[in-house]
Amino acid sequence: MNLGFTSTEWIFGTIILDRLNEIHGFQVVANNLGNFAMGAVLTLEITLFSLLIGMVLGLIAALGKMSNNQLIKFVAVAYIDFFRGTPLFVQILLLYFGIIPLIFDATPVQAAIIACGLNSGAYVAEIVRAGIQAVDKGQMEAARSLGMTHGQSMRYIILPQAFKIVIPPLINEFVMLLKDTSLVSAISAHELTHTGKMLYASTYQAVWVWGAVCVFYFIMTKAISMLGDWTERRLATE
Amino acid sequence: MIVVKNLHKSFGKLEVLKGIDCHIDQKEVVCVIGPSGSGKSTFLRCINRLEEAQQGQVFLDGEEVTAPNADINRIRQEMGMVFQLFNLFPHKTTLENVTLGPIKIKGMSEEQAEDIAIKLLRKVGLGDKDHVFPAQLSGGQKQRVAIARALAMQPKVMLFDEPTSSLDPEMVGEVLEVMKDLAHEGMTMIVVTHEMGFAREVGHRVFFMDEGILMEEGTPSQIFDNPQNPRTQSFLSKVL
Numbered sequence: 298m299n300l301g302f303t304s305t306e307w308i309f310g311t312i313i314l315d316r317l318n319e320i321h322g323f324q325v326v327a328n329n330l331g332n333f334a335m336g337a338v339l340t341l342e343i344t345l346f347s348l349l350i351g352m353v354l355g356l357i358a359a360l361g362k363m364s365n366n367q368l369i370k371f372v373a374v375a376y377i378d379f380f381r382g383t384p385l386f387v388q389i390l391l392l393y394f395g396i397i398p399l400i401f402d403a404t405p406v407q408a409a410i411i412a413c414g415l416n417s418g419a420y421v422a423e424i425v426r427a428g429i430q431a432v433d434k435g436q437m438e439a440a441r442s443l444g445m446t447h448g449q450s451m452r453y454i455i456l457p458q459a460f461k462i463v464i465p466p467l468i469n470e471f472v473m474l475l476k477d478t479s480l481v482s483a484i485s486a487h488e489l490t491h492t493g494k495m496l497y498a499s500t501y502q503a504v505w506v507w508g509a510v511c512v513f514y515f516i517m518t519k520a521i522s523m524l525g526d527w528t529e530r531r532l533a534t535e
Numbered sequence: 536m537i538v539v540k541n542l543h544k545s546f547g548k549l550e551v552l553k554g555i556d557c558h559i560d561q562k563e564v565v566c567v568i569g570p571s572g573s574g575k576s577t578f579l580r581c582i583n584r585l586e587e588a589q590q591g592q593v594f595l596d597g598e599e600v601t602a603p604n605a606d607i608n609r610i611r612q613e614m615g616m617v618f619q620l621f622n623l624f625p626h627k628t629t630l631e632n633v634t635l636g637p638i639k640i641k642g643m644s645e646e647q648a649e650d651i652a653i654k655l656l657r658k659v660g661l662g663d664k665d666h667v668f669p670a671q672l673s674g675g676q677k678q679r680v681a682i683a684r685a686l687a688m689q690p691k692v693m694l695f696d697e698p699t700s701s702l703d704p705e706m707v708g709e710v711l712e713v714m715k716d717l718a719h720e721g722m723t724m725i726v727v728t729h730e731m732g733f734a735r736e737v738g739h740r741v742f743f744m745d746e747g748i749l750m751e752e753g754t755p756s757q758i759f760d761n762p763q764n765p766r767t768q769s770f771l772s773k774v775l
Binding site: 433435436438439440441442443444445446449453454457458461 | 583585608609610611612614615616618620622623624625626635636639640681684685688
């Protein structure tokens, strides 16, 4: 079995692998690929669930901020202001150690998802609001003139167009969120950064361990941007 | 069919409509002419309440459109509107632009709505463009789709807000042609326009508006050949 390599390449490859195997840091990374992968999967899980919460909250908060009802507007603005105006790291600590225990007994991962979701929602809200406002005013008028309610016009006309506008900033938010989940390692959620911390603490291979962590993060963020490009292309109507 | 009583509208301190009174009969085509900023478009938009008038009333078949508890979404189904900038839904095909209202508002089945839509698109000369997105259409084609979209709701009256003002000159004719057919079929129409030829040929009555006031109204020949109001005279001397 030569996997399509020529014998020369095969020999070179084997030599390089042998040389690398003599480096301790490489061994640490190679022997812990499974742990890194598990950490990465949890990172992805936290990100996806947070994003889901963030999108729902963001849409509600965006509509709330544009509402004519002063109370709804106030609540939405207060929510957005608080979560954009304070550090995510502090929010994670406040929620995990302070507020969530008052309500229920959360695992670090659950707390991480709640904190990141709440934080992301505030940013998504502003993205969605900008997207809705970027849709031409005439679209709402045309929809209303046909006899649609405000809600129907939003649902069938404004939001689908706003969605297309917000894909690039939303993908950006998705990438930021994935990277920001590294902060939840502080509450011992065993995601990718936490995996790195543990491994570094037992091996002191800073360059190899943290380098590997970076590679894993990069693979995930790159995959998200590619997904974004694909979605944009698919939704193109011009 | 449409009765307007003492309609007032201000934007901030700017008084755009200073008390409009008029009535439009069934199957009548009324063309509203006048200089820019005279309140023509605002007048039209107050009729289906895209703008809320501060004072005055609008009635459609005896029902008060401007009443606070009026079911405006139902009333708007009976008043089709065509905009200067088309306002087609860019994320929908031309067919979907036309079927969306009947399906989502009237709860019509998709097949039935498509039947109607295809017929309307053929009527405006775009039967072959049903699966095209608006971005691939010319201005004149877009406006014809917009007319089909409004007609799909089977309105009692059509409001046209400068339907040809943003078109290249060579496309004005095709849109006016569709509107002319509509008028001949007996559709009640209010047309805000700068196309004096259309107003004269197709209009049953012409309204001349200036500074938020309905200065003069009459048959096309009264307005164009024998205007009484000095303002009408001066406006027409500039545009004809």
